[in-house]
Amino acid sequence: MATLNSNTDLETGAQMDFVSRLRHGELGFVPVIFALFAVFLVFHLANPYFLTPRNLSNLTLQLGVLGIMALGVSLVLFIGEIDLSAGSVSGACAVVLVLLSTELGLPGLLAAASAIAVGAAIGWLHGTCVTLIGAPSFIVTLTGLLVWQGVQRMLVGNQIGQMLINDPLITGIASTFIPSWMSLLLIGLTSAAALIHFGRQWSAAVVGGIAEVAIWLARAALYPLLAIAVYAILSQHSGVPVLLLILAALTLVLTVLTEHTPFGTHIFAVGGNAEAARRAGINVSGIRVLLFAMCSSMAAMSGIVAVSRQYAVDSNTGGGNLVLDAIAAAVIGGTSLFGGRGRILGSLLGALVIGSVANGLDLLGQSANVKSIITGLILLGAVSVDMIARKRRIRSGAAGA
Amino acid sequence: MQPPLLEVHDLHKRFGSVQALDGVGLSVHAGSVLALLGDNGAGKSTLVKIVSGVHSPDAGSVALDGSTVELSSPRQASGCGIETVYQDLALCENLSVTQNLFLGRERRHSGNRLKGWFLDRHAMRQEAERAFQVLGSRIPSLSSPVSSLSGGQRQAVAIARAIVWRSRLVMFDEPTAALGVEQTANVHQLIRRLRDQGVGVLLVTHNMVDVFALADRIVVLRRGKRIAELNPTECTPDDVVSAITGSSIAARES
Numbered sequence: 001m002a003t004l005n006s007n008t009d010l011e012t013g014a015q016m017d018f019v020s021r022l023r024h025g026e027l028g029f030v031p032v033i034f035a036l037f038a039v040f041l042v043f044h045l046a047n048p049y050f051l052t053p054r055n056l057s058n059l060t061l062q063l064g065v066l067g068i069m070a071l072g073v074s075l076v077l078f079i080g081e082i083d084l085s086a087g088s089v090s091g092a093c094a095v096v097l098v099l100l101s102t103e104l105g106l107p108g109l110l111a112a113a114s115a116i117a118v119g120a121a122i123g124w125l126h127g128t129c130v131t132l133i134g135a136p137s138f139i140v141t142l143t144g145l146l147v148w149q150g151v152q153r154m155l156v157g158n159q160i161g162q163m164l165i166n167d168p169l170i171t172g173i174a175s176t177f178i179p180s181w182m183s184l185l186l187i188g189l190t191s192a193a194a195l196i197h198f199g200r201q202w203s204a205a206v207v208g209g210i211a212e213v214a215i216w217l218a219r220a221a222l223y224p225l226l227a228i229a230v231y232a233i234l235s236q237h238s239g240v241p242v243l244l245l246i247l248a249a250l251t252l253v254l255t256v257l258t259e260h261t262p263f264g265t266h267i268f269a270v271g272g273n274a275e276a277a278r279r280a281g282i283n284v285s286g287i288r289v290l291l292f293a294m295c296s297s298m299a300a301m302s303g304i305v306a307v308s309r310q311y312a313v314d315s316n317t318g319g320g321n322l323v324l325d326a327i328a329a330a331v332i333g334g335t336s337l338f339g340g341r342g343r344i345l346g347s348l349l350g351a352l353v354i355g356s357v358a359n360g361l362d363l364l365g366q367s368a369n370v371k372s373i374i375t376g377l378i379l380l381g382a383v384s385v386d387m388i389a390r391k392r393r394i395r396s397g398a399a400g401a
Numbered sequence: 402m403q404p405p406l407l408e409v410h411d412l413h414k415r416f417g418s419v420q421a422l423d424g425v426g427l428s429v430h431a432g433s434v435l436a437l438l439g440d441n442g443a444g445k446s447t448l449v450k451i452v453s454g455v456h457s458p459d460a461g462s463v464a465l466d467g468s469t470v471e472l473s474s475p476r477q478a479s480g481c482g483i484e485t486v487y488q489d490l491a492l493c494e495n496l497s498v499t500q501n502l503f504l505g506r507e508r509r510h511s512g513n514r515l516k517g518w519f520l521d522r523h524a525m526r527q528e529a530e531r532a533f534q535v536l537g538s539r540i541p542s543l544s545s546p547v548s549s550l551s552g553g554q555r556q557a558v559a560i561a562r563a564i565v566w567r568s569r570l571v572m573f574d575e576p577t578a579a580l581g582v583e584q585t586a587n588v589h590q591l592i593r594r595l596r597d598q599g600v601g602v603l604l605v606t607h608n609m610v611d612v613f614a615l616a617d618r619i620v621v622l623r624r625g626k627r628i629a630e631l632n633p634t635e636c637t638p639d640d641v642v643s644a645i646t647g648s649s650i651a652a653r654e655s
Contacts, residue, residue, distance in 0.1 A: 260519045262507035265500055272495035279491045280505030281476045340495035393548060 026393070031385045032333050032349045035378065039353055043360030050360055053236035059359050060234070061174055064243040064305040065090075067351040069322065070329035071250055072298025074347040075291045077330050078258070079271040080339020081130065081137035085122075085144030086326060089296045090303030091318030092152040093119045097304055098163045098313045099155065101170065108169030112304050119300025120293045122148065127292030131285040137292075145323070153315045162312040173246070173308040177239035183231045186245075191224040243305065247348065250298075254344045267291065271339030321372060328375060329354050332382040336390075353378065404467030406431040406601040407452065407483075407570050412461035414447050421447040422458070423625035429570060429601040434592065436604045436616035436633075440645055443622040445605045449572050452603070453485040454478035465570075479506075482569035488578060490559045494548035498540055498558055499529045501547055502565050532564035533557070536594050538587075553584035560591045563600065571595060572603040577611055589614050609638040621645055 022030065043050040069086050076083045097115035100106045106114070122144070129140045156163060165171065198220035205216035234240050258264035269277040270287050278284045299318075307313050333350030335342025354375055361371045405428035414422040422444045429435045439445050450456045452463060454472040462469045465481055472478045478485075492501050499522075508524045510516040529543050538557040540550070547555060556576060563571045573592070577585040585608075592615055596602055604615060612619060612633060619631040621644040629644040 256519075262509065262520060265496070265504070265507055265520070268496060269493045269500075269504055272493035273491070276491040276493050277504070279475060279487070281479070282505050340493070393546075 023392075027334065027385065027389045029334065029343075029346055029349065031382065032346055032353065035332065035353050035382070036349060036356070039356045039360065043356065043363070046360070047363045050363055053233050055359070055363070057234050057237040057241070059355060060241055060244045061309070062359060063351060063355045064174060064247060065302045065309065066322065066325055066329060066355055067247050067348055068250060068298055068302040068305060069326040070333075070347045070351040071254055071344060072295040072302075073323070073326045074330035074333070074335045074342055074344060075254070075258075075267070075298075076137070076295045077327070077335045077337065078267050078339065078342055079288060079291055080274075081288065081292070082327070082337070083123075083126070083137065083141045083144075083292065083295050083299075084323060084327075085126065085141040085148060086295060086299040086302075087318045087320075087323035088145045088148035088152065089119055089122050089299040089318070090306065090322070091313075091315075092122075092148040092155070092303075093300035094303035094307045094313045094317045095152050095155045095163070097170070097307055098165045101165050101167045102163065108167040111167070112170065115304055116297050116300045119296040119298075119303075123293035123296025123299075124289060126296065127289030130292065131288050149319070152318070156313070156315045162310075162314045164312045165307060166311070170304065170308050171311050172242075174241070174243050174305060175308070176242040178242060178245065180235060180239065183235065183240045186240075187224065187227045187231060190227045194220050194223050246305075250301075251344055251348050258344055263287075268340050271341070273340075321375070325354050325375060326351070328379040328382070331379060331386070334386070336386060337383075350382075404464075405429060406466060407603070408464040408467070409448070409452065410462045410464065412448065412451060412463075413459045414444075414451065414456060415459055416447075420625050422451075422461075424461070425622065425625070425627045426461075427620045427627065427630075429603050430617075431569065431601050432596055432599045433617040434596055434602040434604055434615045436606060436612045436619045437622065438606070438612065438619060438641060438645055439622035439628075442624070443645075444625040445622055446574070447625075448622075449485065449574060449603070449605055452478065452570075453483060453572060479566065479568075482567065483572070484563040484566060484568035484570070485572045486556075486559045486563070486574065486576060488575045490555055492547045492555060492558060495546055497546055498543045498550070499525050501558055502529050502532065502562055506566070528565055529561070532561040535564050535598065536561055536591050538591060551584070552580055553587045556580070556584070556588050557591055560588075560595060563595060564598070568600060570601045570603065572605070574605050575607065576604070577606070577608055585610065609641065612641065613638065623647055 021028070040051065049055055069090060073083055073086055093115040096118050097111050100111040100114055101108060104111075126137070126140050126144055129135055130137045133140075198216065201216060205212040230244070231240060234244075258267060266277065266282045266287055269280070269282060270284050274284050303318055306317050310317070329350035330342065330347040331337060331350070332353050333342070333346030333348070335347060335350075357374055357378065358371050361374065407429040408426075409428070410426045412422045412425045413420075425444065425448060427435065427437070437445050437448065447456065451458050452472065454475045454477050457473055463472055464470065465483075470481055472481065472483070475485075493504065496504070503525050508521045508528070510519055510521045526543060533540055533543075536557060538554075538561070540554055540557065547558060550558065560571070562568075576588050576592070580588060589611070592602060592604070596615075602615075604611065606612060616633050619629075619633055619636075619641060620627060621629040621631070621641065623645065628647070631641060631644065
């Protein structure tokens with residue numbers, strides 16, 4: 001045991017910290033990144049078309065619906081609740097969007113904002129049922145799944161088959177690519193932000209010697225290099241899609257909210273020990289209701305993206321395995337189903353794993369059934385890794401006693 | 402003479418048909434430890450909950466430094482410098498040591514408006530380090546989750562909250578109930594350090610070792626009434642036990 005004065009975590013000593021964290025079951029993004037590499041490697045070997053710019057461009061567009069939903073669902077998982085209704089909510093809000101646009105002739109922006117507001121109201125309702133009645137969120141949102149699916153089908157029922165939409169703003173969300181100069185500007189901004197953020201730690205790294213400097217470089221250069229790589233690949237096809245920027249922006253905003261604000265700490269406090277949070281003066285019910293509302297708003301956003309991709313909505317929009325895939329994405333990304341653990345970026349990476357599997361199996365001509373089985377097995381793997389890590393964490397806690 | 406740090410006067414509290422407190426008064430002076438003893442249901446917890454703002458009394462008053470205060474919520478009590486260390490410690494095991502110390506009262510960046518929304522980790526970390534230095538306590542890492550700490554270290558985290566918040570009165574609810582001999586000794590040391598900082602300590606316990614190691618005075622409750630006030634240098638554990646159970650009043654009636 002070290003004394004306080006020789007604490008070397010957080011700012012410096014990153015390398016020691018990383019290894020010891022792993023050993024104590026704090027796996028972070030290691031499993032999901034490992035899974036991602038494995039999936040990319042397997043599908044590349046099975047079909048070289050998988051890693052072409054054209055297919056990767058396609059993959060980023062396919063990621064939108066699942067990715068946004070997974071971000072929302074992970075918020076609810078952070079407080080130890082679950083939302084099984086996200087798929088139905090996204091479908092119902094998608095229908096609301098199309099009806100407002102075609103029947104009432106609302107402009108795209110207003111229709112989209114209204115659909116998100118409807119989503120927020122639905123989530124508020126779920127959260128209120130959970131906090132006021134004290135019903136488990138599993139049951140409340142299972143009810144929501146059935147109810148909002150019914151509402152969606154009733155609203156679609158008057159129409160024959162699909163309801164088309166032709167609002168340019170809505171259809172443009174998934175079919176617009178930003179020009180090169182804008183991509184380069186964003187790369188510049190990312191680099192500047194990384195420099196400002198990590199610049200403060202430079203002097204500490206220099207004191208730490210060559211290894212520390214190498215780690216500093218790797219950390220500071222990670223996001224700019226990632227941005228350059230994404231641009232380099234996607235610009236060989238149609239360019240960087242607006243949808244990817246939306247996904248990146250949502251990830252950034254939610255990451256800052258959950259990791260750098262008091263509110264974010266309170267979220268994880270509620271997920272870890274709600275009673276302790278309440279005694280610390282945190283408004284536990286308020287946070288629960290708000291996060292259900294945020295989750296359903298994000299589900300509505302994913303419904304809007306689904307409409308934008310299909311130029312239409314039908315009774316299957318948001319249906320199928322979507323919500324289960326979203327929950328799986330969060331868990332693969334390191335979010336605990338028991339609450340109190342997880343990171344937003346992990347959920348995005350988890351969605352990328354599931355999206356890649358679906359895309360890759362499509363390329364290999366496999367059926368939806370095979371996709372379902374493979375995704376299920378990956379989820380089982382992710383949960384197993386989490387459980388083993390959890391045991392290690394508990395054991396390392398006991399060892400410290 | 403300086404008024405006591407905490408003075409509760411003639412407290413009454415009834416839950417349905419149970420008279421939990423029936424005219425209890427006591428006082429805690431700054432830099433001293435008062436042990437509050439009594440059998441189960443004697444009213445100890447009710448008194449602690451009234452002073453920590455969880456319950457409000459039916460009658461009676463609570464005064465700090467001689468002036469009466471309204472304590473209608475835990476937030477208000479902690480605002481008055483009253484901290485409670487619960488038996489279960491009320492820590493979030495998934496959060497880091499520092500996050501637990503500042504839970505519900507996180508430090509934000511000062512200065513410009515945008516930055517004011519965000520956590521000031523550096524400031525919190527420095528204050529946390531200072532708190533553990535004052536306590537003379539060793540914690541492996543301030544950024545490691547509480548789940549990786551031992552029971553005694555967790556006690557230190559709960560107690561360090563009082564240092565961080567510059568609490569003037571700290572109430573302990575059975576602080577050593579779940580600890581072994583060595584860790585109990587460590588907690589005693591922490592409580593002494595707290596007392597030496599001029600903090601008033603109200604210690605609710607069943608453990609006679611705690612009482613005779615720490616207490617400057619002992620108050621015994623039975624069925625909601627104050628039965629005795631004892632001086633630990635002038636009585637034996639047997640005297641205290643008989644005051645608690647009421648088998649024979651060896652102690653001076655108060």
